[in-house]
Amino acid sequence: MARIGATPFAFPEFHGATRRLVLVNLGAYFVLAIAGLAAPEAARSALGYLLFYPTTFLHGWIWQPFTYSFVHPTGLILSTLFELLSIWFLAGFLEAFHNDTWVMGLYAASVVGTALAALAIYGASVALSSSLVVFPLYGCFGGIFGLLAAIGLLYGDVQFQMFFVIGIKARYMAIIYALVAIAMMFGSMRMYAFAQLGGALAGFAFIRMAPRRGISFVFSEKWYGMRNGYYRWKRRRAAKKFEVYMRSQGRTVKFDGSGKQIDEDHDDKKRWN
Structure with a gap:
């Protein structure tokens, strides 16, 4: 107190x-x-x-x-x-x-x-x-x-x-x-x-x-968290569609859980150097 x-x-x-x-x-x-x-x-x-x-x-x-x-x-x-x-x-x-x-x-x-x-x-x-x-x-x-x-x-x-x-x-x-x-x-x-x-x-x-920082702060944090989660979901969804499209073109690309492309050649070079 x-x-x-x-x-x-x-x-x-x-x-x-x-x-x-x-x-x-x-x-x-x-x-x-x-x-x-x-x-x-x-x-x-x-x-x-x-x-x-x-x-x-x-x-x-x-x-x-x-x-x-x-x-x-x-x-x-x-x-x-x-x-x-x-x-x-x-x-x-x-x-x-x-x-x-x-x-x-x-x-x-x-x-x-x-x-x-x-x-x-x-x-x-x-x-x-x-x-x-x-x-x-x-x-x-x-x-x-x-x-x-x-x-x-x-x-x-x-x-x-x-x-x-x-x-x-x-x-x-x-x-x-x-x-x-x-x-x-x-x-x-x-x-x-x-x-x-x-x-x-x-x-x-x-x-x-x-919370000490006020109700409006919590609501704003919740809102931004929901908005960012929605954008991440859209990016993962677009990445999956792109993977399917590239396979139909005879090429293979991979994306991680956040929707970012994995550069396998770059990973192999880092592994052996």
């Missing part, structure tokens, strides 16, 4: 993945706010498509695990401000030690993991015929919880200022938030609480499974 000294309260650099996440969420907030003033009915209809509902997702609305995190109620200005500041602080801290692709992957995995956790508890309640108050998911709290879990796991000894005055290590702050979410599971907001824990677990899974 990385060990870093105590850190005073100060917001990190505003660039890369941090800037993109904050600006996209802020832009979505103002777009929905303006739409709500200009066309309230259309805005409410759009929210039905963007929010995450387990029932509509199961009926094919597969984009909702990605879009719900950009929905911030216009009446909850302080809540939205807290979320954006949390993204700035947490994502900016992680971006000082990882590249922006890694941070974006962690945030996206946490957001999707939050939605899947809500879907899981909904499915369990239906299977067990238990009563569950179903709320649509909105906001980026799941991504924030995943970022916080990552900091607690990777940089647990870093000291932050909780509520701007109380010094606390990152690992303990993550544990406190997890305990609060667990306590909420005994109330009516248990789906939200379970979803938050799902975001944290998705963050843990991303840290354990994702």
